[in-house]
Amino acid sequence: MAEDIREIEDGTDEGYALDRETVSDVLDVVEARDAGGLEALLEPLHAADIADLLEQIDGKQRRALLDLWGIELDGEVLSELDESLRVDVISKLKPEVLAEAVRDLESDDVVDLIEDLEAVDQQTVLDALESTDRVAVEQALSYPEYSAGRLMQRELVKAPEHWTVGEAIDFLRREDDNELPEQFYHIILVDPRTKPVGYVTLGRLLASARNKPLTDITEDSFRTISVLQPEEDVAYAFNQYHLISAPVVDEDERLVGVITIDDAMAVLDEEHEEDILRLAGVGDESLSDNTFAIAKRRFPWLAVNLVTAVLASIVIAQYEAVIATVVALAVLMPIVASMGGNAGTQTLTVAVRAIATRDLTGANAWRVLRREVIAGLINGLIFAVVIGAVGVVWFGDFRLGYVIAAAMVINMVVAGFAGLLIPIALDKLGIDPALASGAFVTTVTDIVGFFSFLGLAAAVLL
Numbered sequence: 219m220a221e222d223i224r225e226i227e228d229g230t231d232e233g234y235a236l237d238r239e240t241v242s243d244v245l246d247v248v249e250a251r252d253a254g255g256l257e258a259l260l261e262p263l264h265a266a267d268i269a270d271l272l273e274q275i276d277g278k279q280r281r282a283l284l285d286l287w288g289i290e291l292d293g294e295v296l297s298e299l300d301e302s303l304r305v306d307v308i309s310k311l312k313p314e315v316l317a318e319a320v321r322d323l324e325s326d327d328v329v330d331l332i333e334d335l336e337a338v339d340q341q342t343v344l345d346a347l348e349s350t351d352r353v354a355v356e357q358a359l360s361y362p363e364y365s366a367g368r369l370m371q372r373e374l375v376k377a378p379e380h381w382t383v384g385e386a387i388d389f390l391r392r393e394d395d396n397e398l399p400e401q402f403y404h405i406i407l408v409d410p411r412t413k414p415v416g417y418v419t420l421g422r423l424l425a426s427a428r429n430k431p432l433t434d435i436t437e438d439s440f441r442t443i444s445v446l447q448p449e450e451d452v453a454y455a456f457n458q459y460h461l462i463s464a465p466v467v468d469e470d471e472r473l474v475g476v477i478t479i480d481d482a483m484a485v486l487d488e489e490h491e492e493d494i495l496r497l498a499g500v501g502d503e504s505l506s507d508n509t510f511a512i513a514k515r516r517f518p519w520l521a522v523n524l525v526t527a528v529l530a531s532i533v534i535a536q537y538e539a540v541i542a543t544v545v546a547l548a549v550l551m552p553i554v555a556s557m558g559g560n561a562g563t564q565t566l567t568v569a570v571r572a573i574a575t576r577d578l579t580g581a582n583a584w585r586v587l588r589r590e591v592i593a594g595l596i597n598g599l600i601f602a603v604v605i606g607a608v609g610v611v612w613f614g615d616f617r618l619g620y621v622i623a624a625a626m627v628i629n630m631v632v633a634g635f636a637g638l639l640i641p642i643a644l645d646k647l648g649i650d651p652a653l654a655s656g657a658f659v660t661t662v663t664d665i666v667g668f669f670s671f672l673g674l675a676a677a678v679l680l
Contacts, residue, residue, distance in 0.1 A: 326481060
């Protein structure tokens with residue numbers, strides 16, 4: 219069962235807890251049905267490494283491992299799994315195993331775990347929670363998907379705004395009826411209406427005198443987040459203002475939860491990954507997806523690409539006579555379209571990233587457009603000289619060199635325009651520029667490239 223892992227090509231696993239030897243050993247003990255050996259191998263691994271292990275092996279091996287691991291399954295492992303695989307893993311767990319796994323998770327992790335499950339599986343997880351935790355999770359699920367309400371956790375530390383440092387420390391040390399979150403960064407100060415008015419870091423709390431009011435040591439970075447705020451806006455705020463945690467408030471400005479930096483950065487990472495995948499037209503694909511799902515997800519964008527290719531071919535067909543007369547055109551015309559497509563993709567990638575990070579706005583769009591067009595012009599002139607010389611040397615015709623050089627400059631400049639203006643226009647229309655820009659930019663550069671090259675050739679060479 220471990221042969222497929224052993225056949226992975228040579229590489230380095232230095233500094234990586236889940237090396238190939240460990241994976242191979244795990245598969246060996248699973249095949250031998252050695253529960254004790256499996257527990258010994260998994261115990262020192264981080265939950266993220268175990269999640270990686272489950273993602274690397276095939277479905278049959280995964281099921282055998284989960285059956286052997288049994289009730290010892292850590293809920294953190296489920297939180298670390300790729301979303302598409304998580305649903306599959308949870309569906310294969312026995313109800314009592316799933317219940318035990320989620321019992322010690324923070325409320326935001328439970329929400330993240332079950333929001334994509336079927337209703338019956340959601341109910342299984344909810345039934346495993348304590349009544350207070352269940353209410354918190356159900357309320358979080360009532361908020362819109364991809365909102366701060368789904369991202370926040372209910373476990374937090376708050377204190378009345380009139381407290382002193384000493385009172386806060388005594389509160390934290392008190393054991394009776396005081397359940398602290400596993401990890402927290404701030405004590406949130408609230409007024410009598412439970413409206414957040416500031417927060418204090420643990421470092422400043424411990425470094426201050428006991429009689430000092432908490433309001434004297436609050437942080438300037440304090441800001442609240444609406445429970446309905448989109449999670450991408452939350453991630454932007456954390457990244458822009460260097461936040462560690464931020465209180466979440468409801469419509470009445472009352473404290474209902476807190477978002478921590480790890481959750482915000484996870485959203486930011488997902489946004490970046492999503493943009494990269496969408497630029498390639500593969501959506502939210504992952505290595506754990508089955509072959510049919512991959513083919514189905516890629517098909518629409520390949521179909522769009524076919525349509526754009528047909529449009530470019532229609533342009534070429536208009537110049538059949540020119541191509542038949544000057545055969546060299548058929549050899550050289552893909553160069554113009556290819557260079558324009560690559561230049562457009564470069565501009566497009568920068569533009570999509572800038573839109574996602576909100577660096578590209580109406581205030582600087584003209585300046586950025588001017589920069590991209592000038593950059594396209596400069597590169598177009600340089601490569602025009604190169605390809606023009608190639609055309610002259612290759613085919614011995616100076617006119618052909620002039621034609622391809624001029625077409626190169628035109629298409630490179632158009633690529634700068636299209637690579638920036640198309641994603642901006644799509645964003646204004648509410649369409650994800652990462653998802654649709656590539657097909658439009660490629661279409662524009664192909665059509666302009668062929669039209670300019672063949673049109674100039676028809677005017678100059680015939």
